Amino acid sequence: MRPDKESPEVDKDLTRRDFIAASAVVSGIAIGGASASGQSIKEAASTAPCSLTINGSRHELNIEPRTTVLDLLREHLQMPGTKKGCDHGQCGACTVLVNGERIISCLSLAIAQDGAIITTIEGLAQGDELHSMQAAFLEFDGFQCGFCTPGQICSAVGMLKEVSNGMPSTVSSLPRTGAIELTDSEISERMAGNICRCGAYPNIVAAIRAVYQSGAA
Amino acid sequence: MNAFTYKRATSVDDALISIGAPPDSKFIGGGTNLIDLMKMGVEHPANLIDVSRLPLTNIEPHGDGTRIEGMVRNSAVVNHPLILERYPVLAMAILAGASPQIRNMATVAGNLLQRTRCFYFYDPSYRECNKRNPESGCAAVAGFNRIHAILGTSEHCIASHPSDMAVALAALEAMVQVKSVRGERSISMADFYRLPGNTPQVETTLQHGELITSIDLPAPFGKGSHYLKVRDRNSYAFALVSVAAVVELDESKRIRKARIALGGVAARPWRVPEAEHIMIGKEPNEATFKQAAYVLVQGAKPHRYNGFKVELARRSVVRALSIASGNSNA
Numbered sequence: 001m002r003p004d005k006e007s008p009e010v011d012k013d014l015t016r017r018d019f020i021a022a023s024a025v026v027s028g029i030a031i032g033g034a035s036a037s038g039q040s041i042k043e044a045a046s047t048a049p050c051s052l053t054i055n056g057s058r059h060e061l062n063i064e065p066r067t068t069v070l071d072l073l074r075e076h077l078q079m080p081g082t083k084k085g086c087d088h089g090q091c092g093a094c095t096v097l098v099n100g101e102r103i104i105s106c107l108s109l110a111i112a113q114d115g116a117i118i119t120t121i122e123g124l125a126q127g128d129e130l131h132s133m134q135a136a137f138l139e140f141d142g143f144q145c146g147f148c149t150p151g152q153i154c155s156a157v158g159m160l161k162e163v164s165n166g167m168p169s170t171v172s173s174l175p176r177t178g179a180i181e182l183t184d185s186e187i188s189e190r191m192a193g194n195i196c197r198c199g200a201y202p203n204i205v206a207a208i209r210a211v212y213q214s215g216a217a
Numbered sequence: 218m219n220a221f222t223y224k225r226a227t228s229v230d231d232a233l234i235s236i237g238a239p240p241d242s243k244f245i246g247g248g249t250n251l252i253d254l255m256k257m258g259v260e261h262p263a264n265l266i267d268v269s270r271l272p273l274t275n276i277e278p279h280g281d282g283t284r285i286e287g288m289v290r291n292s293a294v295v296n297h298p299l300i301l302e303r304y305p306v307l308a309m310a311i312l313a314g315a316s317p318q319i320r321n322m323a324t325v326a327g328n329l330l331q332r333t334r335c336f337y338f339y340d341p342s343y344r345e346c347n348k349r350n351p352e353s354g355c356a357a358v359a360g361f362n363r364i365h366a367i368l369g370t371s372e373h374c375i376a377s378h379p380s381d382m383a384v385a386l387a388a389l390e391a392m393v394q395v396k397s398v399r400g401e402r403s404i405s406m407a408d409f410y411r412l413p414g415n416t417p418q419v420e421t422t423l424q425h426g427e428l429i430t431s432i433d434l435p436a437p438f439g440k441g442s443h444y445l446k447v448r449d450r451n452s453y454a455f456a457l458v459s460v461a462a463v464v465e466l467d468e469s470k471r472i473r474k475a476r477i478a479l480g481g482v483a484a485r486p487w488r489v490p491e492a493e494h495i496m497i498g499k500e501p502n503e504a505t506f507k508q509a510a511y512v513l514v515q516g517a518k519p520h521r522y523n524g525f526k527v528e529l530a531r532r533s534v535v536r537a538l539s540i541a542s543g544n545s546n547a
Contacts, residue, residue, distance in 0.1 A: 046220075046222070048223060064220070065220075065221060065222070065223035065265070066218045066219075066220060066221065066255075068252070087256065088253050088256065088257075089249060089253055089319060092316065092318060095318055101292075101321045102317065102318050102321060103318050103321055103322050104249075104316075104318045104319065104322070107248055107249050107252045107253055107319075107322070108248060108252070108322065109223070109245075109248060109252065111223055112223075112225070112245070112248065112267050112269060114225075155317075155318065158317075158318075158321075159317065162292075162317065165296065166296060167292065167295070167296050167317075168295055168296065168301070168308065168312060169312060170309070170312045170313055170452070174301060174305040174308055174309055176301075188452075189451075189452055190317060192316055192317075192452035192453040193315075193316025193317055193318045193319065193453060194316075
């Protein structure tokens with residue numbers, strides 16, 4: 001970035017992520033609203049304090065209000081495990097756990113989550129020991145290209161917690177009597193918010209079923 | 218996305234004062250629709266007042282009915298014993314909408330205020346949209362209008378309302394409680410949404426600065442209810458047609474009271490009192506339901522690609538009423 005220019009330009013040998021990181025350091029602000037082409041922001045970007053606990057680490061941040069949780073994780077905190085698929089709430093690739101509940105991070109403003117405890121795919125393992133859901137996805141080949149996998153795994157972890165809390169679905173008829181029986185069609189319906197364009201669904205369902213039956217999640 | 222100021226309201230009164238006079242201030246709840254529309258450049262509020270943490274998160278008995286406060290998350294509604302026992306059709310409708318992640322985020326107040334999923338509204342590269350850009354025309358009328366409305370449309374707009382929850386609330390005759398610095402008032406679901414007419418940009422009867430504080434359900438009636446949603450895939454898709462049906466039978470197994478609302482066919486959940494009235498005293502059979510379905514869809518005006526919705530709506534009404542009245546063979 002050259003300080004003598006009015007609008008920032010990207011040096012050709014810098015990657016987009018380097019550029020954003022460098023800009024954030026130089027200006028001291030998060031620039032979540034800047035476009036990929038390095039276009040300048042018309043309005044002066046004001047920031048606000050935001051405190052988040054992400055994967056057990058406390059972050060005291062100053063962020064621009066329009067920064068989504070997804071962009072905060074990927075672009076500002078260098079945690080690219082959470083994936084940006086559609087960026088419009090249609091694919092579920094950006095699913096993370098906020099205070100234990102699964103949400104889509106692309107349609108969530110980071111500032112609105114001030115004080116929240118966020119768990120991403122990077123935070124599921126305990127040291128070198130994989131989370132049971134991660135291990136099951138490996139064991140059952142619950143993926144092909146792997147792009148949707150972090151979202152699938154976070155979503156599955158949140159889903160099993162919902163089941164243990166008695167959350168109904170359209171598969172179980174209402175009003176339900178007795179405990180939920182997590183059949184494969186229940187798993188499919190409850191995971192409908194996570195799209196896999198490789199079509200690894202049978203193995204994703206198998207992995208989730210195995211974790212559910214082992215009672216490990 | 219445009220830059221905006223952000224303020225988290227500390228109380229209902231703080232929210233009502235903070236929304237202030239400027240029309241470019243908006244309340245934000247879960248943000249699942251508003252943030253998306255801001256990314257698309259359809260919405261560009263200068264100020265957001267975050268109401269998602271207001272203490273409006275209870276579901277509680279209210280008179281002989283039930284009150285759902287405005288900031289209750291969609292997922293909390295469907296897992297609440299009062300709703301599951303008294304209004305299963307509402308739980309079924311909410312579970313049929315969006316994805317579990319989105320239901321964990323979205324508030325009930327925000328669900329009511331979703332904008333249409335009309336492709337042309339959602340994409341500002343189309344200049345013509347009377348909702349987005351008043352008096353610019355409607356690209357959908359002569360466009361790909363498979364998902365659009367067949368009832369209550371005007372030449373200015375043929376958008377349909379996307380909410381499943383609202384369809385069930387219409388059948389249950391819920392009341393929407395709103396509050397502003399000017400005071401409180403109560404709006405029936407029948408009066409909450411406006412048909413497009415000459416001003417499709419005005420979608421509800423809410424005034425600027427009014428906050429939805431609760432949705433109040435009257436005492437439940439009828440043992441039988443059903444929410445039927447017909448869509449292109451079995452989950453996580455908007456309705457082509459949906460039906461909320463509630464039926465109460467008398468001692469001789471004839472219909473004492475019935476309520477039907479159609480979704481996916483108009484800018485609001487579609488109810489016709491006459492269609493419900495003609496079922497009173499009749500046997501809950503296919504002939505009765507067909508008659509009601511014909512009255513309900515009377516006056517439908519399909520466009521080039523959505524003519525199928527007329528018959529689909531009729532058949533869906535018959536099936537939903539059959540299931541609601543305990544005769545699922547129809």
